[in-house]
Amino acid sequence: MKILNEGVTAPKGFSAADTAAGIKYQGRTDMAMVYSEADCNVAGTYTTNVVKAAPVIWDRDVVVKGGSARAIVVNSGIANACTGKEGMDICKVTADAAAEALDIKPEQVLIGSTGVIGMQIKAERITAGTKDLATKLEKSFEASERAAKAIMTTDTKHKMIAAEIELSGVKATIGAMTKGSGMIHPNMCTMLCYITTDAAISNEMLQKALSASIVDSYNMISVDGDTSTNDTCLILANGLAGNKLIDSENDDYKTFCEALDYINKELAKQMAADGEGASHLYEVIVNGAKTKDEAVTLSKSVVSSSLCKAAIYGKDANCGRFMCALGYAGVDFDPDMVDIYFESDAGSVLVVSKGAAPAFDEEIALKVLSADAVTVRCEMNAGNASATAWGCDLTYDYVKINADYRS
Amino acid sequence: MKILNEGVTAPKGFSAADTAAGIKYQGRTDMAMVYSEADCNVAGTYTTNVVKAAPVIWDRDVVVKGGSARAIVVNSGIANACTGKEGMDICKVTADAAAEALDIKPEQVLIGSTGVIGMQIKAERITAGTKDLATKLEKSFEASERAAKAIMTTDTKHKMIAAEIELSGVKATIGAMTKGSGMIHPNMCTMLCYITTDAAISNEMLQKALSASIVDSYNMISVDGDTSTNDTCLILANGLAGNKLIDSENDDYKTFCEALDYINKELAKQMAADGEGASHLYEVIVNGAKTKDEAVTLSKSVVSSSLCKAAIYGKDANCGRFMCALGYAGVDFDPDMVDIYFESDAGSVLVVSKGAAPAFDEEIALKVLSADAVTVRCEMNAGNASATAWGCDLTYDYVKINADYRS
Numbered sequence: 001m002k003i004l005n006e007g008v009t010a011p012k013g014f015s016a017a018d019t020a021a022g023i024k025y026q027g028r029t030d031m032a033m034v035y036s037e038a039d040c041n042v043a044g045t046y047t048t049n050v051v052k053a054a055p056v057i058w059d060r061d062v063v064v065k066g067g068s069a070r071a072i073v074v075n076s077g078i079a080n081a082c083t084g085k086e087g088m089d090i091c092k093v094t095a096d097a098a099a100e101a102l103d104i105k106p107e108q109v110l111i112g113s114t115g116v117i118g119m120q121i122k123a124e125r126i127t128a129g130t131k132d133l134a135t136k137l138e139k140s141f142e143a144s145e146r147a148a149k150a151i152m153t154t155d156t157k158h159k160m161i162a163a164e165i166e167l168s169g170v171k172a173t174i175g176a177m178t179k180g181s182g183m184i185h186p187n188m189c190t191m192l193c194y195i196t197t198d199a200a201i202s203n204e205m206l207q208k209a210l211s212a213s214i215v216d217s218y219n220m221i222s223v224d225g226d227t228s229t230n231d232t233c234l235i236l237a238n239g240l241a242g243n244k245l246i247d248s249e250n251d252d253y254k255t256f257c258e259a260l261d262y263i264n265k266e267l268a269k270q271m272a273a274d275g276e277g278a279s280h281l282y283e284v285i286v287n288g289a290k291t292k293d294e295a296v297t298l299s300k301s302v303v304s305s306s307l308c309k310a311a312i313y314g315k316d317a318n319c320g321r322f323m324c325a326l327g328y329a330g331v332d333f334d335p336d337m338v339d340i341y342f343e344s345d346a347g348s349v350l351v352v353s354k355g356a357a358p359a360f361d362e363e364i365a366l367k368v369l370s371a372d373a374v375t376v377r378c379e380m381n382a383g384n385a386s387a388t389a390w391g392c393d394l395t396y397d398y399v400k401i402n403a404d405y406r407s
Numbered sequence: 408m409k410i411l412n413e414g415v416t417a418p419k420g421f422s423a424a425d426t427a428a429g430i431k432y433q434g435r436t437d438m439a440m441v442y443s444e445a446d447c448n449v450a451g452t453y454t455t456n457v458v459k460a461a462p463v464i465w466d467r468d469v470v471v472k473g474g475s476a477r478a479i480v481v482n483s484g485i486a487n488a489c490t491g492k493e494g495m496d497i498c499k500v501t502a503d504a505a506a507e508a509l510d511i512k513p514e515q516v517l518i519g520s521t522g523v524i525g526m527q528i529k530a531e532r533i534t535a536g537t538k539d540l541a542t543k544l545e546k547s548f549e550a551s552e553r554a555a556k557a558i559m560t561t562d563t564k565h566k567m568i569a570a571e572i573e574l575s576g577v578k579a580t581i582g583a584m585t586k587g588s589g590m591i592h593p594n595m596c597t598m599l600c601y602i603t604t605d606a607a608i609s610n611e612m613l614q615k616a617l618s619a620s621i622v623d624s625y626n627m628i629s630v631d632g633d634t635s636t637n638d639t640c641l642i643l644a645n646g647l648a649g650n651k652l653i654d655s656e657n658d659d660y661k662t663f664c665e666a667l668d669y670i671n672k673e674l675a676k677q678m679a680a681d682g683e684g685a686s687h688l689y690e691v692i693v694n695g696a697k698t699k700d701e702a703v704t705l706s707k708s709v710v711s712s713s714l715c716k717a718a719i720y721g722k723d724a725n726c727g728r729f730m731c732a733l734g735y736a737g738v739d740f741d742p743d744m745v746d747i748y749f750e751s752d753a754g755s756v757l758v759v760s761k762g763a764a765p766a767f768d769e770e771i772a773l774k775v776l777s778a779d780a781v782t783v784r785c786e787m788n789a790g791n792a793s794a795t796a797w798g799c800d801l802t803y804d805y806v807k808i809n810a811d812y813r814s
Contacts, residue, residue, distance in 0.1 A: 051734030051742045051762075082730050084743070084763040117727020118764030182714065224713040225632070227735035229727075306631040306713070307589070307809055314810030320524020321633070323489050327458030328634035335458045336491070355458075356491040357525030396803045402714055403721025 001259045007144025007160035010175035011198035012240035013037045016143045017136035018150035021129025023121060024077030031075045031126075032147035033133035034194055035102065039068035040236035042110070043207035045214055047231035053081035055111040056232055058091040062110055066203055069236050070104040072194055073130055074112035074151045076179070081117040081229040090121045097127040101134035112192045114179060114230055115153055148177040151192055154401055155181040159270045163259040165199075167252040172199040172241035174259050178267045182223060182276040182402065193218070193233040193267065199256055200239035201246040209257050210235050217264035220296070220389045222304045223275035224398070235260075272390035273373070277397030281373040282312050284389045288380040294331045295380075295387035301329035302376060302389070309394035312374055317342060317365035319351035322376055339379040344371030408666050414551025414567035417582035418605035419647035420444045423550045424543035425557035428536025430528060431484030438482045438533075439554035440540035441601055442509065446475035447643035449517070450614035452621055454638035460488035462518040463639055465498040469517055473610060476643050477511040479601055480537055481519035481558050483586070488524040488636040497528045504534040508541035519599045521560055521586060521637055555584040558599060561808055562588040566677045570666040572606075574659040579606040579648035581666050585674045589630060589683040589809065600625070600640040600674065606663055607646035608653040616664050617642050624671035627703070627796045629711045630682035631805070642667075679797035680780070684804030688780040689719045691796045695787040701738045702787075702794035708736035709783060709796070716801035719781055724749060724772035726758035729783055746786040751778030 009016050013036050021031045044063040046056050062069065073094055080087045095106035113121070137143075148158035162175040178193040201209070214233060239245070246252050273281035284303040289295035302308055305325035311318040322340055326333070340352035346367045349360050368374070416423050420443050428438045451470040453463050469476065480501055487494045502513040520528070544550075555565035569582040585600040608616070621640060646652070653659050680688035691710040696702035709715055712732035718725040729747055733740070747759035753774045756767050775781070 049731065049734040050736075050738070050740055051730050079727070082727050082742070082759065082763050084761070086763075116725070117731060118725075118759070226712055226714045226728075226731060229731050229734060305633055306805075307633045310806055310809035313806065316811055318523070318525075320486070320489050320636075323458050324456065324524060324633060324636050327456040327636060329457075331457070333457060335489070352489065352525070354491070356489050356493075394806055394809075396806050398713075399717055399720065399801055399803050399806060402717035402801075404723055 001262065002164040004162040004164055006141055006162035006175055007148055008034050008175045008177050008194060008196045009139045009144045010162035011173040011196050013198060013238045014175065014196045015137040015139040016147040017133045017138060018146040019129050019132045019136065021075065021125050023075045023125055024115060029146065029150035030077045031129040031133060032150040033137065034072040034147065034196060035137050036070055036236060036238045038238040038240055039070060040238045041201060041203045041206050042069040042234065042236050043203065043210045044232065044234045045211060047228055049227050049229050051082065051229045053079055053113060053230040054083055054087035054091050055080055055113045056230060057088065059110050059232055059234060062107060067107050069110055070108040071098050071102055072110040072112065072234065073098050073133065074192060075121065075126060076151050076153050077115040078113060078119045078121050079115045079117045079230050080113040080121055083120055086120055090123060090126060093123045094126050094130055097130040098134065101131050110234055112232055114151065114192055117229060144175065144177065151179045153179065153181065154276050155179050155274055157274050159267055161263050161266050163263055165255050165259045167199060167243035167255060170241055170243040172197065172243055174263060176263050176267060178271060180271040181274055195235040197235065197237045198239065198241040199237055199246065200241065200243050201237050201256065205246050205253060206235060206237055209260055213257065213260045213264045217268040221268045221272045222300065222391045223272065225304050269390050272392055275392035276401045277395040278392030279395055280312050280393045282309065282391045282393055283373065283375040285375060285377045286380060287377065287386045288382055289385040290383035292385045292387065295385040297331050298326055298329045298378065299387045299389035301325050302378065303391040306394055309391065312369065313393035313395050315366055315369040317351055317362065317369060319357050323352055326378060333380055333382055337381040341377040342368050343375040343377055344368045344373060346371050408669065409571040411569040411571055413548055413569035413582055414555055415441050415582045415584050415601060415603045416546045416551045417569035418580040418603050420605060420645050421582065421603045422544040422546040423554040424540045424545060425553040426536050426539045426543065428482065428532050430482045430532055431522060436553065436557035437484050438536040438540060439557040440544065441479040441554065441603060442544050443477055443643060443645045445645040445647055446477060447645045448608060448610045448613050449476040449641065449643050450610065450617045451639065451641045452618060454635055456634050456636050458489065458636045460486055460520060460637040461490055461494035461498050462487055462520045463637060466517050466639055466641060469514060474514050476517055477515040478505050478509055479517040479519065479641065480505050481599065482533060483558050483560050484522040485520060485526045485528050486522045486524045486637050487520040487528055490527055493527055497530060497533060500530045501533050501537055504537040505541065508538050517641055519639055521558065521599055524636060551582065551584065558586045560586065560588065561683050562586050562681055564681050566674055568670050568673050570670055572662050572666045574606060574650035574662060577648055577650035579650055580604065581670060583670050583674060585678060587678040588681055602642040604642065604644045605646065605648040606644055606653065607648060607650050608644050608663065612653050612660060613642060613644055616667055620664065620667045620671045624675040628675045628679045629707065629798045630679065632711050676797050679799055682799035683808045684802040685799030686802055687719050687800045689716065689798045689800055690780065690782040692782060692784045693787060694784065694793045695789055696792040697790035699792045699794065702792040704738050705733055705736045705785065706794045706796035708732050709785065710798040713801055716798065720800035720802050722773055722776040724758055724769065724776060726764050730759055733785060740787055740789055744788040748784040749775050750782040750784055751775045751780060753778050
C-alpha cells in the first residue's frame with residue numbers, strides 16, 4: 001500500500017467540482033460534486049439516529065435498490081434534517097438537476113447535506129448550484145481539495161487521503177474525503193465521508209468491506225457525544241482499474257480492506273483532531289480488557305467524558321477522573337488491577353498504579369500533556385482485548401462555537 | 408406538609424457543626440458533623456460507579472449491618488477515592504476519633520468525602536478536625552447552614568431544606584443538606600446528600616422510601632454526564648417525634664414519602680441549577696412517551712446533550728439539536744409526531760411541529776430563553792408516560808473550572 005497526497009479524484013474515471021451556491025453561507029463555496037464516467041457499485045452506512053435527514057433516506061434507498069451510482073452532490077450550510085416532505089422533495093429536485101446536466105438517471109445520484117437542522121434549502125439555489133457543478137468537473141489534486149473544502153462546516157481543515165494498492169498485480173486506487181467537527185459521536189457511521197475507487201468489486205463485498213471498516217475507525221471517535229442526523233459514509237467503485245472482480249474474501253479483498261481501513265482510521269483521527277474548538281487530539285487506548293466489546297465501551301467512556309476532556313485541555317494530570325470514567329462505563333472490573341499512563345511524543349508517565357495514584361513527576365506529566373496529540377493508555381490487566389478511541393479536548397472555543405452556531 | 412427554611416438540625420435531637428481542618432482548602436471550613444442524641448435507623452443509596460470511594464464502602468457496610476447510626480462526619484477537598492487500603496484506614500481513624508469524642512461506637516459513625524480523586528487525606532488533620540467538630544455541635548439554623556457550607560466544593564450555593572409533616576396527628580420533621588456541582592450524573596443516587604428525621608420509621612420502610620424517592624429526583628439530574636465515585640445519599644431517623652412506628656405502607660408512610668420526594672426533588676433542582684459554570688437551570692419534560700423508561704431515557708438524552716446545553720447557554724433556539732438528541736437516545740419513535748416547546752416565565756414558543764421546524768418568532772424565543780430557568784417540553788404523541796430531567800447549560804466557566812480543578 002502506498003499512501004498518496006490525493007483525494008476523491010485519484011482513482012481512474014473520477015472527477016470533482018465545487019461551487020458557491022449561496023445555500024446559506026456567504027463568501028465561500030458550499031456545494032461539491034463527485035462524478036464517475038462509468039457506472040459504480042456502491043455501499044453505504046448511515047446514522048443510527050431515529051431522526052434521519054432527507055439525504056440519508058434518499059441514499060439508503062439508492063444503495064438498497066442496488067442501483068449503479070454515477071454522482072454524489074453535497075451541500076454544506078443546511079443539513080436538510082427535520083424538514084418533512086419538503087426536504088425529500090429537495091433531494092428529488094437535486095437528483096433531477098444532476099441527472100439532466102450529466103445525462104444520467106436520477107436514481108444514479110447520491111446526495112449529502114450538512115449544516116443547520118430544521119431549515120429548508122431553497123430549490124432554485126440547489127438546482128442552479130448542481131448545474132454549475134456539472135460544468136466544472138475536473139480530475140486533479142486541486143479539484144479534490146476544493147470539493148473537500150466545499151463540504152466543511154465548522155471544520156478548520158479539509159480532510160482527504162488516497163492510497164494505491166496492487167490487486168493480483170493490477171494497480172488500483174482508493175480516494176476519500178470527509179468532513180466532521182461537531183455533533184460527532186458516530187454510531188454505525190460518521191458524518192459525511194465519500195470514498196471512491198477504481199477497483200472492480202461486487203456490491204456485496206463492497207458493503208462488507210465498508211461495514212467492517214467503520215467499526216474501528218468512525219465508530220471510535222467522539223467530539224461531543226451527539227450522534228448526528230446526517231451521518232453518511234458512501235463508497236463508489238467503478239472498476240476502471242481493470243483488476244479481476246473481487247467477489248469473495250480472497251487475497252485481493254484483504255489488500256483492499258487493509259487500504260480502506262487505513263484510510264478510514266486516518267480520516268477518523270483527522271476529524272477527532274479537528275473537533276470543534278479542539279486544541280489536542282485525545283487518544284484513549286484500553287488494553288487487557290476481558291472482551292473487545294468491553295474494551296470499546298471503556299475506551300469510549302473515557303474519550304467522551306467532559307471532565308477528562310477538560311483535564312486534557314488544561315494539561316492537568318487529574319488521574320482520578322480517568323479512573324472515574326472507566327468506572328461508570330457499565331463494565332465490571334477490579335479497580336485495584338488498573339494502571340493508567342499519559343503518553344505523547346514527549347514521553348510516558350504512570351499516573352495510576354493498581355488503582356491508586358502513585359507519586360509522579362508533575363513536570364514530566366505537564367510536558368507529556370503539552371503535546372498536540374495525547375494518549376491515555378489504560379491497562380485493565382484482566383484479559384487480552386484492546387480498543388482505541390479518538391476524541392479531542394473540551395475548550396472555551398467548543399462552547400463559543402456552539403452557543404451561537406446559527407448566527 | 409409545611410416547607411421550612413431549615414436544614415439537618417430541624418428534626419428533634421439532631422445537631423450539627425463545622426470546622427476548618429485544613430484537609431486541602433485554605434481559609435475556609437472543610438468538615439461538617441451531624442449528630443443525633445438518640446440511635447437512628449438508617450438507609451442509604453450509593454454510586455453505581457465500579458470505582459467506589461472508601462467512605463462509600465464504609466457507609467454501605469454500616470447500613471447493610473443494620474446498625475444504629477449516631478453521627479455523620481464529612482470532609483470536602485479530597486474525595487478519598489482511588490486511595491487503596493490507606494483510604495479505608497482513614498475511614499477507620501475518623502470513625503474511631505468521632506466515637507471517642509461522642510462516646511458512641513465506631514460502627515455508629517457514617518463518613519462522607521468529596522473533592523479531588525487520587526489524593527490521600529492526612530490522618531492527623533481529619534482526627535483533629537473530627538474532635539473539634541464534636542465540641543462545636545449546635546442545634547440551630549446557623550449550625551445547619553454552616554454544615555451545608557463546609558461540604559461544598561465547586562458549589563456556589565449551599566443547599567438545604569426541611570419540611571414538617573403530621574403522622575396520625577403527631578408532628579414530625581425532615582431536614583436535609585446536599586452538595587454537588589460537577590461530576591454530576593447520579594445513577595441510583597447523587598453526590599453527597601444527608602437527610603435527618605425525627606419520624607419513627609423502620610429500617611426497611613426507610614430504605615424503601617429513600618430508594619423510591621431518588622428515582623425521580625437525583626437520578627434525573629446531569630451536569631456533565633460523569634457519574635462520581637463518591638455519590639452517597641443517607642437518611643437517619645431517630646424516632647424522637649414520638650409517632651407510631653411506620654412499619655408498613657400505611658397513610659403515615661405515604662405522608663412521609665410525599666415530603667421526602669418534595670425535599671429530594673427540590674435539592675436535585677438546586678444542584679442542577681448550581682452545576683459547574685451554570686447560568687441557567689435547564690429542565691426537559693418529555694410527555695406522551697410509550698413507557699416511563701422511554702420517557703426517562705429521552706429526557707436524559709436531551710438534558711445531557713452538549714450541543715443542546717450550549718444552545719441554552721447561547722439563548723439560541725436551535726431546535727434541530729433537540730430533535731437530534733431525542734433521536735439518538737436509543738428509543739424508537741416516529742419523528743413526524745413530535746412537537747417541541749421552549750418555555751419559561753417569559754412565555755412558550757412552539758419550535759418543532761410534527762417533526763419539522765415551523766416559522767416562529769425569534770424575538771419571543773430569545774425572551775423565553777433569557778430566563779434563569781428554561782424548560783424544553785417534548786410532546787412525543789405516542790403514549791401516556793412522562794418524565795422530567797434537570798441539568799444546566801454548558802458555559803465557558805464549566806471549561807474554566809474543570810481545565811484546572813486541582814490547582
